[in-house]
Amino acid sequence: MMLALLLTLLLQTPDTTEVLKGSVVTAYRQPDKVIPAQALQGEQLQRLNALSVADAIRYFSGVQIKDYGGIGGLKTINVRSMGTQHVGVFYDGIQLGNAQNGQIDLGKYSLENMESVTLYNGQKGTAVQSAKDYASASAVYLRTRTPVFQDGRRTNLKATLAGGSFGTVNPSVLWEQKLGEKVSNSFNAEYLYTTGKYKFTYRKLNGYDTTAVRQNGDVRALRIEEGLHGRIPDGNWKLKLYFYDSERGYPGAFVREEPGKFRHEDRQWDTDFFAQGSIYKELGDWHLNASFKYAYDYLHYRSDPRLDVSTMYVDNRYRQQEAYASVAQEYKITNWWDVDLAVDYQFNTLDADLINFVYPSRHTVLSALSSSLRWEKLKLQGSLLYTFVDDKAREAGAAAESRHHWTPTAVLQLIPFRDKNLSFRAFYKRIFRMPTLNDLYYTFIGNKYLKPEFTTQYDAGLTWDKNWARGLFRRVELTVDAYYNEVENKIIATPASNQFQWTMVNLGLVRIRGVDAAVGTQLALGPVTTSVRLTYTYQKAQDFTDPSSPWYGGQIPYIPWHSGSAVAGFDWKGWHLNYSFIYTGERYEAVANIPENYAQPWYTSDLSLSREFPLGAHSLKGTLEVNNLFNQQYEVVQCYPMPGTNFRLILSWIL
């Protein structure tokens, strides 16, 4: 229910060029160092019929997206079943925070100006990274466009108008300007409006068949980003301001009611602002990166019985602030051995107009020492993260005790043969997430005695790729990973004494065994250039919390045993056709794996066709998308119906 607000300053991290070089979708790349990643970027990202970052991430293996439906519905990511709060989301290199509830709504982040979306299991393993880059079980990096000026141009301009089903109107503008030899400016603004109304059907075999229209799912959102990018000798700097303002309705769970009688009118307003900046400098063998961020998030939630007779009056405002600074450095001892040291400090506050609220604040200090060794056939990386967390509250004795933990990671990569097409890797990582400020301090629900939730990951995998100059197959890339994860002290809500009173406890133990696989190919079919990507995920994620429970060992809610995706792109004489398919297998909505909680598999097909038309010095680009081609009626989350077939038309004018 609670979300975050933001404003950013762009951060240069040295893996930029490497991301841009890569051309492979949804397949593991091998960065400078050792840790595998999946990335979607550039054109491939834009062709996915994806409006938000959440829609794109569905094409990664090992990932489940929780989607409450529609453009405005909350969308969160769960990597390898460890839970949403174990996924760090980084925007232009700096983590998006939500100290209040620890989850990031990826539906709020537009793909309009996104250059790449990258997922790392474990942690990112590039040079000179902040301590926070080591501090989550897995991480998603969102990188917005960096200005590139061709042929001596000083200005790039792009105006886009998108629109389609659900009364969606989505104009945006991107303006990039060179401000001299070493500095460029980037301005991006986007507006989104949708009524959020769509038809959906609930049907039972030999039973009822009802169709209704989703109500109160409207969204109005404005996003403005302003960035400065500069170069200095042997380095660069970035500065970013981010502003997001939205109003949305909450359509709520679709449950039995007298049809059409009750208007659901719950609403939420968000204003997010952040400013962030960074500077990167190389001094011989010593590389340095410094960054900072300030974020202010405002959330207003209202449920008003004057508008909806059945509801309780709620009118709450939450204000979060975050200040963050990081200094990271790397020293290259030899060309095969380097040592990194990073220290981060973060301060969070939460203010809410709840009764008996304790007004918590949190200081976090993180420091990471890491080293990597690279030989021809073997690469090793090890890191040790120290985290210190100290909470304060306005009321004496209300704050949790301070905590500190040491958490290690070890990564290994082996390239055993002279033919470097085959490599093996393995990693071990232990990390935790702190209880969020809501977990600890939310009036009535919070529990200040909570311990952190720990995850331990073991992963082993391989990558094989091969290129051919002629023939049907031009490139094949295959990756497979097998893993075992444990989540201990899992923080879960448990009822206190009735339905309306819950509290947070450390109860859960979850063990996850999984396999992620991805295959990418590039084919030449006469004049048609074709790329096909397939991903598959198997997960057995079991709850071992309570041995006396009849559901001990049950598959945890919403994790399918089997899931996968397929993306096929065809290029022919300037036309681009893209077909994407998502499959989520059968799963249960509760740990009791019984027919009452069974959820059917769902699978959707999306198509997009696009073409760019040159108009002298300008050009015009048009894209037509059809989503959920076969109008499948499905739910990702129980009682939250998803839209059927829908359309989107995008027109861009490019100078």
Add this chain to the structure above:
Amino acid sequence: MKQTIITLLLVAACLTACRVPDDIIPSTQTSVGGGDAGDIAGFYLLNEGNMGSNKCTLDYYDYQSGIYIKNIFAERNPGVVQELGDVGNDLAIYGSKLWAVVNCSNLVEVMDASTARHIGQISIPNCRYITFKDGYAYVSSYAGPVETDPNYRLGYVARIDTTTLQVKDTCVVGYQPEEMVIVGDKLYVANSGGYRVPDYDHTVSVIDLNSFKELTKIDVAPNLHRMELDAYGNLWVSSRGDYYDIQPMVFIINTEADCVIDQMDLLACSDMTLCGDSLYVYSNAWNNFTQSSDISYAIVDVKERRIVTRHFITDGTEEWFQNPYGIAVNPNTHEIFVTDARDYITPGKVYCYSPEGRLKWSANTGDIPSRIVFTHTPLR
């Protein structure tokens, strides 16, 4: 290439076409052992289902066959859109009809008491509990008129004709009204004020059933909830306290004088049921200071107003309960039924105890088993 695309699309189309709608979830039967309960044929049990999950379900136990049937409503009513609904709060039989108050579906479902088949429904926003007299059903609701401050919104009691299923009248009472009891021509309703934390209501409203107007309010204690009428004209009312300093306890109202005449300081009560002069009480009281729940049990002699025992479960199986959530005593056999909602998100359990407190049988229920209602006509 075209062929590949067409094949791919055809495969996808076929896959989509092959997807059949969900089945109606069938009931499941468990043999737990029967018995002779005189004119009581069995009982219905209402499972609340977690809020927003639309998983309110109905179970049935039959004394003659000794079979416990889980989830009978859906298969008997395949045409009722979205089954029983979201968060069942109360269940009762009046005449030949079975009434379920489904809180978050904002309706009362009316069924045939011998078949559990749908007869009709009455839409009442935020409806809570139900009681009956002289051909009328009375339903308490949180959703009264909103005055200037939406934080202070009174509730009401609706009067429903049990034949036509029409709302005939409403009477505004206190804040967030809960259980009701009718004594003669007076209806008593416990006002909780649960939406006004920490400023709870602390009154019982008395309604004159002839005029259907509120006669008076009796000042009792904060956060009132349950009500039971004993054979001596005394009303036992539970207060949930404020989960901080004010402890939960039970108050006794004399319905002649309409005033509080006594209180049971050490009797915390989550729910209670009366059988003869014995009031069976369990409590699962949360305390925000200690961040823990205290589970306790008691039998109270309502004539003597004293606690007879703190343990009506005598075989040690008390320990099995995670979150006791409902209680009933068979007036013929004096068997005690206690439900356990466990973690609220997985199926609960119902336990049947002999009058001496020894476990006879148990069965898995739906999610959050709460209300048990005995029936004289067996389910057909």
